[in-house]
Amino acid sequence: MLTDFGIILLFMITGAVFVGIGIFASALIRPSKPTPLKLTTYECGEEAIGSPWIKFNIRFYVVALVFLLFEVEIVFLFPWAVVFKELGWYSFLSMVIFVVILLAGLAYVWAKGDLDWDKPKPYVPKLEDLVITKKD
Amino acid sequence: MTINLEHYLILSVILFCFGIYGIITRKNAVMVLMGLELVLNSANINFVAFSRFGGLNIEGHVAAIFVIILAAAEAAVALAIILNIYQNYKHINVDEISNLKE
Amino acid sequence: MIDEIFLSQLKQSVDLFLPETILVATFIIALIFDLIYKNSRYLIAVISIIGLVFSGIFLVNQSTSSAAIFSGMLSFDPFGNFFKILILLTTIIIVLMSVFSKELYEGGRKTGEYYILIVGMTFGMFLLAVANNLIIVYLAIETMSISSYILAGYTKEIKRASEASLKYVIFGAVSSGMMIYGISLIYGLTGSLTFDAINSAMISSDISGLTLLIAGLMIIAGIGYKISAVPFHFWTPDVYEGAPITITAYLSVASKAAGFAVLIRFLKVSFFDSTNYANDEIWTLIGTIDWQIVIAILSVLTMTLGNLVALWQTNMKRLLAYSSIAHAGYILMGVVVMTDIGVTSVLIYFFVYMIMNLGAFLVVMIIANKTGNEDIQKYNGIGHKAPFVSACMVIFLISLTGLPPTAGFIGKWAVFTAVLKSEYIWLAVVGVLNSVVSLYYYVKIFRNMYIRNFEDDSEIYEFSPGTYILLIILAVPTLIFGIYFTPLLDWAESSVKIFLGV
Numbered sequence: 001m002l003t004d005f006g007i008i009l010l011f012m013i014t015g016a017v018f019v020g021i022g023i024f025a026s027a028l029i030r031p032s033k034p035t036p037l038k039l040t041t042y043e044c045g046e047e048a049i050g051s052p053w054i055k056f057n058i059r060f061y062v063v064a065l066v067f068l069l070f071e072v073e074i075v076f077l078f079p080w081a082v083v084f085k086e087l088g089w090y091s092f093l094s095m096v097i098f099v100v101i102l103l104a105g106l107a108y109v110w111a112k113g114d115l116d117w118d119k120p121k122p123y124v125p126k127l128e129d130l131v132i133t134k135k136d
Numbered sequence: 137m138t139i140n141l142e143h144y145l146i147l148s149v150i151l152f153c154f155g156i157y158g159i160i161t162r163k164n165a166v167m168v169l170m171g172l173e174l175v176l177n178s179a180n181i182n183f184v185a186f187s188r189f190g191g192l193n194i195e196g197h198v199a200a201i202f203v204i205i206l207a208a209a210e211a212a213v214a215l216a217i218i219l220n221i222y223q224n225y226k227h228i229n230v231d232e233i234s235n236l237k238e
Numbered sequence: 239m240i241d242e243i244f245l246s247q248l249k250q251s252v253d254l255f256l257p258e259t260i261l262v263a264t265f266i267i268a269l270i271f272d273l274i275y276k277n278s279r280y281l282i283a284v285i286s287i288i289g290l291v292f293s294g295i296f297l298v299n300q301s302t303s304s305a306a307i308f309s310g311m312l313s314f315d316p317f318g319n320f321f322k323i324l325i326l327l328t329t330i331i332i333v334l335m336s337v338f339s340k341e342l343y344e345g346g347r348k349t350g351e352y353y354i355l356i357v358g359m360t361f362g363m364f365l366l367a368v369a370n371n372l373i374i375v376y377l378a379i380e381t382m383s384i385s386s387y388i389l390a391g392y393t394k395e396i397k398r399a400s401e402a403s404l405k406y407v408i409f410g411a412v413s414s415g416m417m418i419y420g421i422s423l424i425y426g427l428t429g430s431l432t433f434d435a436i437n438s439a440m441i442s443s444d445i446s447g448l449t450l451l452i453a454g455l456m457i458i459a460g461i462g463y464k465i466s467a468v469p470f471h472f473w474t475p476d477v478y479e480g481a482p483i484t485i486t487a488y489l490s491v492a493s494k495a496a497g498f499a500v501l502i503r504f505l506k507v508s509f510f511d512s513t514n515y516a517n518d519e520i521w522t523l524i525g526t527i528d529w530q531i532v533i534a535i536l537s538v539l540t541m542t543l544g545n546l547v548a549l550w551q552t553n554m555k556r557l558l559a560y561s562s563i564a565h566a567g568y569i570l571m572g573v574v575v576m577t578d579i580g581v582t583s584v585l586i587y588f589f590v591y592m593i594m595n596l597g598a599f600l601v602v603m604i605i606a607n608k609t610g611n612e613d614i615q616k617y618n619g620i621g622h623k624a625p626f627v628s629a630c631m632v633i634f635l636i637s638l639t640g641l642p643p644t645a646g647f648i649g650k651w652a653v654f655t656a657v658l659k660s661e662y663i664w665l666a667v668v669g670v671l672n673s674v675v676s677l678y679y680y681v682k683i684f685r686n687m688y689i690r691n692f693e694d695d696s697e698i699y700e701f702s703p704g705t706y707i708l709l710i711i712l713a714v715p716t717l718i719f720g721i722y723f724t725p726l727l728d729w730a731e732s733s734v735k736i737f738l739g740v
Contacts, residue, residue, distance in 0.1 A: 004139035061219060065212045072208040075201050090248075104266050111273045145426075152419060159412055168408055175415035182422035192429045199373050199431065203418055206380045210414075213384050214407045217391060217400070224400045230408070233401050236476040 062114050073102060144185035151178035165218045165228040169211060176207045251307035254300060254314050257293040257322070261361045264289025265354060272350035282350040283337050286357050287330060294326045304735065310432050311371045313507075318368040320585055320733035321499040324592055325367065328492040329360045331596050331712070336484045338705050340607040341393060352392055356488070359385035363496035370507070372421045372431040372457075375500055376414070379464065382493060383410050390481040390489075402480025409473040410463065417460025423453035433507035441511065457504070458532065464497030465566050468539035475547075478559035483606060486555055487599035490562040491592050498588065502573060502581060505529055506736050534574045538668050541567025545675045554602045554612040557679060558595075561638060564676060565591055571669055572653045575660040578734050583656040585730040587649035590719060594637040594646055597712035601631040604705050614686060621688035624699040626706070628687050630713040635680045637716050640673050645719035648726070 002010065080095050109115060151174050158171025180200045187196025222228050252259075268285045275281050297319065304315040333353060336342055342349055362382030369375045387410065391403025425431055427450060428439035439445070462470040478486045509529060544564030551557035569591070572584035602612055604627060609616040621628040637646030650673065657666045719726055 061215070065215060068208055069212050072205055075204055079201070101262075101266065104269060108269050108273060148422075155415070159408075165404065165408070169411075172411050172415055175412070176418060179415070179418040179422045182419070183425060186422070186426040186429075190426060190429060192425075195373075195431050196425060199422070199425065202373055202377060206377065209384055210380065210407075210411055213387050214411060217387060217403050217407050220391060220394050220400050221404050224395070224397050230404075233404060235398055235401055236405075236479050 141189040148181040313370040321367040366496040398480040413463035420456025537570035583652035590649035597634040
C-alpha cells in the first residue's frame with residue numbers, strides 16, 4: 001500500500017511523464033525547418049519590441065486593485081451557498097445585507113471614475129489636413 | 137509513512153520563516169508585501185491543519201477564510217500606498233525612503 | 239435550524255449592536271452624500287458628527303447591560319462601554335479639530351473620504367473594545383489599521399506623509415501577520431478561539447509551556463504595536479511626525495485605547511483562574527506564562543525609552559510621539575498589578591490622557607496653522623503672540639507631567655496607588671523617576687514659549703472662534719478633573735466589570 005508521501009510522489013511522476021510524452025511525441029512527429037522568422041517571439045502577429053520588463057500602464061493597477069477586492073469576497077459566498085437551504089431566510093437576509101454593502105462600494109468606485117478605461121482618443125483626420133495649403 | 141499534523145506544521149513554520157526572511161532582507165516594497173503574504177498563508181495552513189487533524193470544530197476553516205479576505209484588503213491598500221510612494225519618490229526602495237529621522 | 243431561542247438571542251444581539259450599526263449606516267450614507275455633493279467642504283464632517291452623536295446616545299443608554307452576543311463573539315459589558323465612550327469622544331473632538339486644520343484643506347483637497355474613513359476606523363475600534371474572540375480581534379485590528387494606513391498618508395502629495403503611511407503599513411502588516419500566526423498556535427493548543435473557551439481549555443488540561451509562551455508573545459506583539467509598547471514602537475515617531483496632526487492625535491489616543499481594551503480583556507478572560515476568585519484580589523493567572531513579568535518589562539522599557547529619547551527632539555509632533563510612548567508605559571503599570579484596582583487606574587488614566595493629549599495636539603495644530611511647521615524653534619515667543627493658546631498649552635503640559643492641580647495628577651496618582659498597593663515598589667520608583675525626566679522636556683516647550691523671545695513680538699496671532707471653543711472644551715476639564723474627580727472615579731469603578739462569559 002502506498003503511503004501519503006508515495007501518493008504525492010506518484011502524482012509528481014505522473015505529471016512529469018504526461019508532459020514529457022507530449023513534448024517527446026510532438027518532437028518526433030513535427031517537421032523541423034527553422035528559419036529566423038519562425039524563431040522570433042510570437043506576440044499576436046505583432047513584432048516584439050524592446051524588453052518584456054516594461055512598466056505597465058497605471059490604469060492596470062487601479063482596475064487590478066478593485067478586482068482583487070471584489071473577487072475575494074466570493075470566498076464568503078461559497079460556504080453560504082452550501083448551507084443556504086438549511087438556514088433559509090435568515091441566511092438570505094444576511095447575505096443580502098453583505099452584498100448591498102459591497103454594491104455600495106462598487107457604486108462608489110464606479111462613480112469616482114476608477115473603472116473608466118480612458119482610451120487615448122484616435123485622431124480622426126479632417127478634410128483640412130488633406131488639403132495642402134500653399135505657403136507663401 | 138502518512139502525512140499528519142506535524143508535516144503541515146513544519147511546512148507552515150518553513151513558510152513563516154521564509155516570509156520573515158523576505159520581509160527583513162528585501163528592499164523592494166512589493167517584495168516585502170510578498171513576504172507578508174507568506175506569513176499570512178503559513179498561519180492559514182496552521183488553522184486548516186489544526187481544524188482537520190486536531191478533531192476540532194469548524195472555527196479554523198472560518199478563520200482561514202477571514203485571513204484570506206483581510207490579506208487581500210491589506211494588500212490592496214498597501215499597493216495603493218506603494219503606488220503613491222512611487223509617484224512621490226520615483227522608486228520603491230524601502231531603505232532609501234527615510235526623510236523622517238532625527 | 240432556526241428556533242425561537244435563536245431568534246430571541248439574535249434580537250438581543252442586534253439591539254445591543256445598535257451603536258455599531260449606526261456607525262456603519264453613517265459610513266454608507268456619508269459615502270453616498272460624498273458622491274452627490276462633490277464640492278461641499280464640511281457636509282461630510284457634519285454627517286459624521288451627527289452619526290457619531292446618535293451612536294453615542296445609544297451607547298450611554300446601554301452602559302449597564304452586560305451580555306455575550308452573536309453566539310459569544312462579542313461581549314458587551316461596562317468595561318467595553320467605557321472604552322467605546324472614550325473612543326467616541328475622541329473621534330468627535332478629532333472631527334471638530336479636522337475642520338479647523340489648514341494642512342488638511344490645503345490646495346482645495348477633497349476631505350469627504352477622510353471623515354468617512356474616520357467613521358470606519360471608529361467602527362473597528364468599537365469592535366475591538368468588545369471582542370471576545372481572537373478572529374474578531376484580528377478582524378477589528380485590521381479594520382481600524384487599514385483605515386488608519388490611508389489616513390496617515392491622506393495628504394498624499396506631501397513626501398513625509400506618504401513615507402509615514404508606507405512605514406505604517408509595512409510595520410503594521412508584519413505585526414498583524416505575527417499576531418495571526420500566534421492566534422493559529424493558540425487555536426491548535428486550546429482548540430478554540432473564543433476567550434472563555436480558551437480559558438476553560440487551559441483550566442481543564444495541561445498546555446505545553448514553550449509553545450504557549452511563543453503564541454502569547456506573538457499576540458502581544460500585535461497588540462503592543464497598536465499601543466506602541468517598546469520593542470514594537472519603531473513606527474511611532476516616524477508615523478506621528480509624517481501624518482496629518484489630527485491623525486497623529488487620533489492614533490495616539492483612540493487606537494491606543496482600543497489596544498489596551500483588548501489587552502486587558504484578553505489577559506483577564508483567557509488567562510484568569512475564575513475558580514478561586516474574590517473581589518479586589520490579585521487575579522490568579524493560569525498557564526505557564528508569567529504575564530506580570532512580561533508586562534512589567536514592557537512597561538519599564540516603554541516609559542524609559544519614551545522619556546529619554548523625547549529629551550532631544552526638536553519637532554513638536556515627534557516629541558509628543560515619544561511622550562505618548564512614555565504614557566503607554568505608565569498605563570501598562572496599571573495592567574501589571576492585575577487587580578481590579580489596577581484596571582480602574584488604567585481607565586482613569588486613559589480618560590485623563592485623552593483630554594490632555596488631545597489638548598496638546600490641538601495647540602500644536604493651531605500654531606502649525608500659523609507658522610507652517612511644528613519645529614520647536616517656532617514656539618519662541620509664542621507666549622506673547624498668542625497668550626490664551628499658550629496658557630492652555632501650559633495647562634496641558636503640566637497635566638502631561640502629572641503635577642497638581644491638573645487632571646494628569648489624578649491619573650498618575652491612581653496608577654501609583656494601584657502599583658504600591660500590590661507592593662511593586664521598584665516599578666513605582668521607576669515610574670516616578672521617569673516622571674521627573676519628562677518634566678525636563680515639557681519645561682523646554684514652556685521655556686521656548688515664554689522666556690525666549692528672539693523675534694519681534696509686535697505680531698499678535700489671531701485665531702478663529704471655533705478653535706477657542708475647542709480649546710476651552712479641552713482645557714477646562716483638565717483643570718476640573720484635577721480638583722473634582724469623584725464622578726470620574728465612580729464611573730471608572732463601575733466600569734471595571736469585565737464580562738467573563740457564561
